Amino acid sequence: MHIAVAGNIGSGKTTLTTLLSKHYKYTPHYESVDDNPYLNDFYKDMQRWSFNLQVYFLNSRFAQLIDLKKKGKPMIQDRTIYEDANIFAPNLNAMGLMTKRDFDNYLILYELMESFVTPPDLLIYLRASVPKLVSQIQKRGRDYEEAIRLDYLTRLNERYEAWISTYDKGPLLIIDVDDMDFQANKEDLGNIIESMDAKLHGLFENK
DSSP: OEEEEEESTTSSHHHHHHHHHHHHTOEEEOOOOTTOSSHHHHHHOHHHHHHHHHHHHHHHHHHHHHHHHHHOOOEEEESOHHHIIIIIHHHHHHTTSSOHHHHHHHHHHHHHHHTTOOOOSEEEEEEOOHHHHHHHHHHHTOGGGGGOOHHHHHHHHHHHHHHHHTOOSSOEEEEEOTTOOTTTOHHHHHHHHHHHHHHHHHHHHHO
């Protein structure tokens, strides 16, 4: 069983991944943030470090999926390999922060890796408005995230919505997080788990 949590920066992916992994007793796999050698530099100079950062994330997520395949244990993944190629890399290219040459090179690498991976059994998309994202980002207080621009978050949100509207790789659960706090409110978390169980129960019935 492979559950993946998708969403923009600050939407609550890591928090939900942690809570769900405890509830279902699945192994959590987090986005490589604290030990990422490019993230600090990227937010200071996006144009210089965009390609390096995206390749690092791509490699990290691919390694997670290969590890999942080898071990065969139930897993909850914080952000998917699809988001890198469908949202972050094309957004950097469109903003002039990644050259066409680097973007084309990146896509070739992504397409090769994607051919070796299996889509998640359930994708959870956390939908959040930009004000909600900003509030969450400020709350967690990471120094390097202070440089994130509003237009950058807005562009990412637009790309997320476009991507999720055409997602067809498997079951999808969309959660609007603007009016909920699943970390502090057990009822909000319970509602998410209830919706997931309904989706997962259907999965088991179909197998």
